[in-house]
Amino acid sequence: MSAAEDIWSGPRESRLRVVISAIGLSGAGFIAVIVALSDVIARAPAGAVKVGPPSHVPDVMYAFGTDVLGRDILSETVHALAVTFSSGLVAAAIAIVVGAVAGFAAVRAPLRLGVALRGIVGVLGALPVLLLAIVVVGLTSHEFAPIAAGLAASPSIFNRSFDRAMRLARSRHAEYARATGIPASTLLRRDLVYEVRGNFINVAGRAFASTTIALATLSFLGFGAMPPHADLGLMIASARANYLELWWPALFPALALILLILFARLAAALDEGEPP
Amino acid sequence: MSEMLLRIRDFTLARSGAAKPQIENFSLALAPGDTLTLLGENGSGNSAVLRLLAQPLPRGAAASGTIQLRDNPEQTIGKRTLLDLRTAYLPGPHANVLNPHASVLSQLVLIIARKLRQPRASAQAELSLALGRLPGAPAPEALDLLPALVAPEALGVGLLAAAMAQTPDLVLADDPLGELSPAHARALAEVLKAEQKRLGFALLYSAARAEAANLLGGNLIVLRSGRIVEEGSVSRLATAQSHAYTQTLFRTTATGEKSPDRSTARGEPLLRVQNIQFATRGKPSARDKLNFELRRGSSLGLIGEIGSGRRALARALLGLDPVAAGRVVFDQVDIGVLSTGMIARLRRRVTFITGDDDALDARMTIFDTVSEPLRAHLAMPRDLVAHNRDAALKRVGLAALPGSRTVASLTPFDRRRLQIARAIVSQPLLAVIDEPLRGLDAFAQSVVRDLLRNFRSNEGSAMLVITSDFGLARAFCEDGFVFKDGRIVERGPIAQLLRAPQDAQTKKLIEAVAAAPVTVAPDPPVSPPSDPEPLSQPVPMVPEG
Amino acid sequence: MWRLWLLRAAQLIGSLVGAVVLATLLATASHPSHGVSSFLSAFLAKLLAVLSGDFGQSATTGASAMTAALTAFPATLQLLLAGVIVALLLGIPLGVFLSASRTLRAAAPLMQIIAATPVFVAALALIWIAVRVLDWNETSQASALSWAGLMRSADWSTALRAFALPALTVGAAGAASVQLSIRRAAVRAWSAPYRNGLRMMGLGTFDIDLRYAVPDVVAALLRDAGEIALALISAAAVAEWVFHRDGAAVLFLKSAAFGDWNVAAAILFVFAVIKLVAQFVCLAVSWFVAPDEGV
Missing domain, CATH: 3.40.50.300 (P-loop containing nucleotide triphosphate hydrolases)
Known part of the structure; x- marks a missing residue:
């Protein structure tokens, strides 16, 4: 039982969880629609300068205003949201496949190999996701940022999956099942079906939230997306120079980023299985 | 006053x-x-x-x-x-x-x-x-x-x-x-x-x-x-x-319960143990050499306190732990020489009913729990699986519960009955009954006892009963081994053990259940095996407070 | 019990060895090598050097990588220390408050709505509020302030302000972990069967909470020290960058950007050591607060 289940126990809370998750999923769906229609919604292509007058305050014409180069912030934010959203999906998928699937598979490997893997990954888990991702980007290139964020987030998911799978494999019910000749494939199916059915949205939502934060931070620090394919982190970084006066080029991408992370966390029913 | x-x-x-x-x-x-x-x-x-x-x-x-x-x-x-x-x-x-x-x-x-x-x-x-x-x-x-x-x-x-x-x-x-x-x-x-x-x-x-x-x-x-x-x-x-x-x-405390008739349900040997060395503590001596047979449909009690070695013997007999010497022959096959895959095939005919509330996967639904052995062991068509599953659930009185409920949401009493339903569909040759009444209240114990008795007479499986309760052993077993400190201290037919116990431990265990002399109405007669659904009436349930 | 701690110590040593190997790999991988055997010999040579504390030279300055890392660490450690204090000051009351009643416990996960803000966004927001709302002069420009600088500084308030914002940023990130850890432990302690059992046996609620529930919660917080340390280190890296503080984290970013992997490996190694040792020490302390055979 995860700690989240301790906190959210009882029928009323479990209904509430379903509602929260539904809100998060709808929000994420809404963002997905915006992303899909980004070329329609945005009046200008990504990075197009002099779309409007420079440093224009948000008004009816330019809902999110323009920056010093006359770029339309609404268009830029929509394009950047599309970049962040898609690279977040890639990163989350990598984190889940490398982390969760490998974690569950490692338990079924010979015991020593599994434990050795757990030890190695445990050492990687002693480093913050952000620094690990920076190392991967530094050793490869900027284009690898989504992969780097996914790989960097995978050790903690691996460790948790491994520990959970180990608990399941050593549980009484698994022992009884083996003692009555239930084949290993059936037990594996059990784990896949029940873990996926019970936890997939939670795990995916949390993985998406944490990889998106890592990706945006990478870009903000200069290790992620590069112009003209700016993501939200890079937009905030480039607006930072004079955001004390020109607040809108920084505020709107920041809000979009926060909303994206929030919807992912809501979709995970605000599950707090790991420290934020 | x-x-x-x-x-x-x-x-x-x-x-x-x-x-x-x-x-x-x-x-x-x-x-x-x-x-x-x-x-x-x-x-x-x-x-x-x-x-x-x-x-x-x-x-x-x-x-x-x-x-x-x-x-x-x-x-x-x-x-x-x-x-x-x-x-x-x-x-x-x-x-x-x-x-x-x-x-x-x-x-x-x-x-x-x-x-x-x-x-x-x-x-x-x-x-x-x-x-x-x-x-x-x-x-x-x-x-x-x-x-x-x-x-x-x-x-x-x-x-x-x-x-x-x-x-x-x-x-x-x-x-x-x-x-x-x-x-x-x-x-x-x-x-x-x-x-x-x-x-x-x-x-x-x-x-x-x-x-x-x-x-x-x-x-x-x-x-x-x-x-x-x-x-x-x-x-x-x-x-x-x-x-x-x-x-x-x-x-449920009936100490006057009749032992099963030794003459009934004896068939071919199901489990033959030849010269295995059994002692969980200390060096096994020649005295610890064990030879016995468990025939189809018969029942053996492994009686002792927790940690006395009763469960260790059961594990050795089922091939879960290796035996140091000697042979264990299950259903005419020496399990010592089998590959893991073959042992797994053999174990399909074994089932467990235990007092362990974690014996079932808490994530699974009632339906999945009962149909899993059918699906895993016999490539049975879907409707036949459903039919067998429903019949088994009906027999244990769980048919009224929605099949999509998870095991986690069930009471210990319901879980115990679900274990029996799972055992019923496996049609086992051997059922390991391990402290099946532990943690249940009197009413639930009485129902589970009836279900076990019914299971035995209908399925006709041999039984290994692991218990510290001589009353339970008496109700279900013909023969018994008494364990203390990792060794078997006495063995023989239950009736004989009860009549003339030789070892102090046997006496202690018997005295423990022979409480104040009580006369109790005899158990209702066990339904004959021909009765298709002897417990088809749902067991009356009292809502938990 | 001794066996348990021997095992724990062995695990710590194993992890530290793992960190050495990882750092060595990083330092070696950056150098071009042809073929497996030349890589292996380079790796072994590097490993021997690293074991003696020599991570090689910085590719940009030519100075010793370890010295460069250690020179930059005091500023980061100060920030981390201040972050720990702020995290505990903010996180403990928040965690206790949010576990105080059933309703609050149920509402507590809504905290994540605030926690959905990435650290760099929160840091920028703090600067904006400080400059535009509180009329502090542009603190973001006050660079490289340390405790020593703060002590020497004539203008106390400016210096304090310059330090307050990064400390608050790091502390807030830590506080989020601290309050979560406390809430989880509190829920466990509050619903544990012993609370009702001891009450039935004649102990007062205050006695039970003070003697048993509080140590359980403190021990759980200590057991989560590793996770909290990770959150703090991560936040410190961002805070140093945003607030232009010259610390180890910024040096790491620059080294990674310029491919100066000897320095980056040295810094990464020290961060891993900080996390692992903090985790081990806190685990040991937690055992004295509330012994648990399972830990």
């Missing part, structure tokens, strides 16, 4: 928002030195009475009735009812009442210090004195460990000593004997009775099973769904003259 200690009249307690009161119109009278057992299933209301006397009423609860102490005037039961009575609460060692991260000794000393309003040093002295008086009690230093590291029987005596150190007028016992093995329960009951004689306290015992009432004697109130079914002395209520419900509760 010469002197009165406590009288409760018309006590009713309802939690806020609950449809039904936890207990209704409950009355009792206790004199010093009295023993009164409140017997009822979980949720029958007996714990509500204990709570009334042990601590303030819960917030938002509506209570009525009166309470009278000695010759003081009667007072109405309300939020601020203060009892001028020295009460001591005595829980069982399995109830996890102590903090797991602090030593048992320190917690017991603190409790005594608070109750007696004494400094902790003198409370510790009181506890040491109390422990010194109790036969078989551990030394105080042996309790200076985390609760998990203290053996349940030692913890039970420690909790008893803590209660006795308070020199109470009234002991509120929350089934301290309940989860102990029969031998340990009997020993603790003897100590409790001796202390009661010495200190003269009244004992109010809340029990889910009738064994405790048998061990303690005195009076009994039988509760069901918050109402009194009947009351009277244990010796009277344990007879056939009592209410039908009371008889159900007492039937």
Whole structure:
């Protein structure tokens, strides 16, 4: 039982969880629609300068205003949201496949190999996701940022999956099942079906939230997306120079980023299985 | 009655928002030195009475009735009812009442210090004195460990000593004997009775099973769904003259149950054990060499306390652990020479019914739990799987529950029945029955016993019964091995073991269940195997409180 | 018990060895090597050097990588220390408050709505509020302030302000972990069967909470020290960048950007050591607060 289940126990809370998750999923769906229609919604292509007058305050014409180069912030934010959203999906998928699937598979490997893997990954888990991702980007290139964020987030998911799978494999019910000749494939199916059915949205939502934060931070620090394919982190970084006066080029991408992370966390029913 | 200690009249307690009161119109009278057992299933209301006397009423609860102490005037039961009575609460060692991260000794000393309003040093002295008086009690230093590291029987005596150190007028016992093995329960009951004689306290015992009432004697109130079914002395209520419900509760303790007939259901050998060395502790000697046969449909009891080696033998017989020497032949195949895959195939004909609440995967649904063996072992068409599954669920009385409910949401009683349903569909050659009644209340025990008996007569599987309860072994086994300290100390037909036990351990285990002589109505006759659905009526369920 | 701690110590040593190998790999991988055997010999040579504390030279400055890392660490450690203090000051009351009643416990996960803000966004927001709302002069420009600088500084308030914002940023990130850890432990302690058991046996609620529930919660917080340390280190890296503080984290970013992997490996190694040792020490302390055979 995860700690989240301790906190959210009882029928009323479990209904509430379903509602929260539904809100998060709808929000994420809404963002997905915006992303899909980004070329329609945005009046200008990504990075197009002099779309409007420079440093224009948000008004009816330019809902999110323009920056010093006359770029339309609404268009830029929509394009950047599309970049962040898609690279977040890639990163989350990598984190889940490398982390969760490998974690569950490692338990079924010979015991020593599994434990050795757990030890190695445990050492990687002693480093913050952000620094690990920076190392991967530094050793490869900027284009690898989504992969780097996914790989960097995978050790903690691996460790948790491994520990959970180990608990399941050593549980009484698994022992009884083996003692009555239930084949290993059936037990594996059990784990896949029940873990996926019970936890997939939670795990995916949390993985998406944490990889998106890592990706945006990478870009903000200069290790992620590069112009003209700016993501939200890079937009905030480039607006930072004079955001004390020109607040809108920084505020709107920041809000979009926060909303994206929030919807992912809501979709995970605000599950707090790991420290934020 | 010469002197009165406590009288409760018309006590009713309802939690806020609950449809039904936890207990209704409950009355009792206790004199010093009295023993009164409140017997009822979980949720029958007996714990509500204990709570009334042990601590303030819960917030938002509506209570009525009166309470009278000695010759003081009667007072109405309300939020601020203060009892001028020295009460001591005595829980069982399995109830996890102590903090797991602090030593048992320190917690017991603190409790005594608070109750007696004494400094902790003198409370510790009181506890040491109390422990010194109790036969078989551990030394105080042996309790200076985390609760998990203290053996349940030692913890039970420690909790008893803590209660006795308070020199109470009234002991509120929350089934301290309940989860102990029969031998340990009997020993603790003897100590409790001796202390009661010495200190003269009244004992109010809340029990889910009738064994405790048998061990303690005195009076009994039988509760069901918050109402009194009947009351009277244990010796009277344990007879056939009592209410039908009371008889159900007492039937589970029936020591007069007949052993299965040795002549029936004996066929080809199913399990043949040749010259295996068995001793879990020390070096096995020639004496530990084991040879025996378990024939199809017959049944063997592995009888002993926890850790006596009974389960180790069962594991060796099933090929779960390797045997040092000798051969185990299951269904004509030597399991020592089989590959893992072949052993797995062989094990399909083995099933487990255990008192372990984790035996089933808590994530699975009721339907999946029962149909998994069918799907995994026999490539059965979907509708046939569903048919077999439904029939099995019907037999154990779970057909009324939605099949999509997860095991996690079921009560221990339902889980136990679900294990039996899963066993039924596996059509096993061998069923390992491991303390199947553990943790159940009297009513549930009686139902599970009936289901097991029914399972045996219908499925005709051989049985390995692992238990510390000779009564259970007697009801299900023809032969038995008695275990102590990792060795088999005695073996033979159960009837012979009961008639003329040779080893001290066998005698101890038999004495533990041979409580106050009780005559009980005989079990209802086991339905003949021809009856397709002998238990098709859903078992009447009392909603949990 | 001794066996348990021997095992724990062995695990710590194993992890530290793992960190050494990882750092060595990083330092070696950055150098071009031809073929497996030349890589292996380079790796072994590097490993021997690293074991003696020599991570090689910085590719940009030519100075010793370890010295460069250690020179930059005091500023980061100060920030981390201040972050720990702020995290505890903010996180403990928040955690306790949010576990105080059933309703609050149920509502507590809504905290994540605030926690959805990435650290760099929160840091920028703090600067904006400080400059535009509180009229502090542009603190973001006050660079490289340390405790020593703060002590020497004539203008106390400016110096304090310059330090307050990064400390608050790091502390807030830590506080989120601290309050979560406390809430989880509190829920466990509050619903544990011993609370009712001890009450029935005659202890008062205050006694039970003070003697048993509080140590359980503190021990759980200590057991989560590793996770909290990770959150703090991560936040410190971002805070140093945003607030232009010259610390180890910024040096790491620059080294990674310029491919100066000897320095980056040295810094990464020290961060891993900080996390692992903090985790081990806190685990040991937690055992004294509330011994647990399972830990």
